[in-house]
Amino acid sequence: MSESVTGRTIDNFEISHLPNRTITHNEKTYRFFSGTAYLGLPQNPSYHRLMLAAIGQYGTVFGSSRNGNLRLSIYEEAEAKLASSIGAEAALTVSSGMMAGQVVINWLRGQSVTFVYAPNAHPALWHEPVVKLPSMSFDEWTAQLSNQLQTLPIGPVAILTNSIEAVRSDYYDFSWVSELPDDRPIILVVDDSHGLGVLNQGRGIWPKISHKPNVRLVGTASLAKAMGMPGGVIFGDTDTLTNLRRTAFFGACSPMPPANLAAYLQADALYAEGYERLQQNILLAEKLLLPTGLFRHATGYPVFFTEQDDLYAYLLDHDILVYSFAYPTANDRANTRIVISAFHTAEDIQELAERVGGFKLLK
Template sequence: MSAIFYIDQLPNRTIDHDGQAYLFFSGTAYLGIPQHPDFHQLMAESMRRYGTVFGSSRNGNVRISVYEEAESMLATRIGAESALTLSSGMMAGQVVINWLQSQHYTFVYAPKAHPALWHAPTVTLPQLAFADWTAQLPGQLSALSPGPVAILVNSLDAVCSDYYDFDWINQLPDNRPITLIVDDSHGLGVLNNGRGIWPTILQKSVDKPASVRIVGTGSLAKGMGLPGGVVFGDANAIQSIRQTAFFGACSPMPPACLDAFLRADALYAEGQERLQRNIKLAEHLLLPTGLFHQASGYPVFFTEHDALYANLLQKNILIYSFAYPTAADRANTRIVISAFHEVADIEWLAESIFG
């Protein structure tokens, strides 16, 4: 098990621990928004107007308009008809699960489906490669009892840095209502110029049966740098979710964060540009080692060489290496590139690996 680093500051391109400075190549702040001083300034201004939290139901008789304004911008940015924010990515997933359960859906899980989409504390996930799972999916669906089905998948494998093929959506059966739920926590802000997986899903599903509906969920705390989550899809589905008791009882995400988001377009564009530059450099320097697997253009470099963690730690470089999603799982070792990294950081990382 990797040593646990307790620190008293937000990780940036470096962290300080016991008087030592370490280059930090972990975490999920892909665009470097939480560390950006200009975003801190936006947040300070927004908090003076909106405070730290809105202690009320979004469905109450007093409503703060910044929620609808930010949700409209999120929907536009993603390319969906409508969007709804919640206090976390986990809550975004669970509000959808609660909505589907109330309609007596049967749940079908893809390999590695995120716990935010689980309908029970534990579920049995298929131990198959994603392509093998999609190949046997039609048979699995035909064996189910009549009634609506929810298919729950991640937008990509962010742990092992693999893209998923979604061509199979068009081959789904048309003899029952099917809702495909895609968790895009690790795609929002990163894929498709920050729009996440939704443009790809729309492209891949142009010939899907009319009985198939697609809903996206995700954390905003990763690429977007916001403490909250989002559900997005067609307007009817989003309105139906908003009317549930589950959503009505949820405390919303802080309105100040959404106000800052509305004013941060330039920072997101800057983060995207820096991230893509850093990814290209890392691909050029790291992939020739033969140690890594990486989805082209994605900021995660996965390795099965777990000893790399300890080797780099001796050179004051801290990378990702811990069991996920539960403590019983094997450790996953990977390097995460962020917009806050400097060229020299990535060059030193590569030199340290070769050395």
């Protein structure tokens, strides 16, 4: 299968092993700078050993509803730790980040809310198959948000946004939350899939968002990125999460594998080690890549975005595979970015920088 990227038709890379700092394709080795395993947990042998022990106790999957009459205590134990790790009152795990968003959206539909979307809000937060998102910058959107809310029908409003522009590597300023109007109930839903485990010492965006009496904060996130687990999580106050758990949508969905949560409870040192290694790698990449002037980059974040889409083909010719494909739909423009992970070595990043420097000289 092939697709066009910036005018060049290439074969998609299909491999039969987990991507690590390198991948092998057609008997050729490439350095790998893509994916979202920011802390490198899926590639970490020590984490594998925790998983093997946990599978011995919990098996590979729990084939039951979380609301059934037989329950595994590991879910509540892990959810309490997840909530405490970011400073939230409560947490609820589900089978994926997409499911986390849709559990919340399904519940909001029953609250007769008016949906207000931020630019580039993730499809996990969409209340319909196709949602028209604002065609403006995040800062422009926040500047007119309060006025927009005044024009909406009386009743509760749900504001839905990502925590960060992960594709183009831009931070979002959430100071606007404190300026939201006080005269109506507001539910602020923030997808922190690309911030959890990475931003603010791993706590994600939650501690950075102001709280107002009339604004109910709900966070959602994929755990399959920095956290290295196949699942999703919802953060919020206890009443909200109790209401979510009572919905048929939640009760009918399969839970995430309990073994992953058991491993998570034992992996504090591995998460801390992965976080520190990631920070060191980001600092090195910033030092070597940013002087080229090719990248848009949020300081301290592991993504380096470029408008120079032909960098992808150049690096591929030099045995380096970076992110470059249409997202979130096949009809969207392909974007090119370099993703740094905790599993990279200093030598990997230095080799990448040398190749990027060679590309720069051709410009």
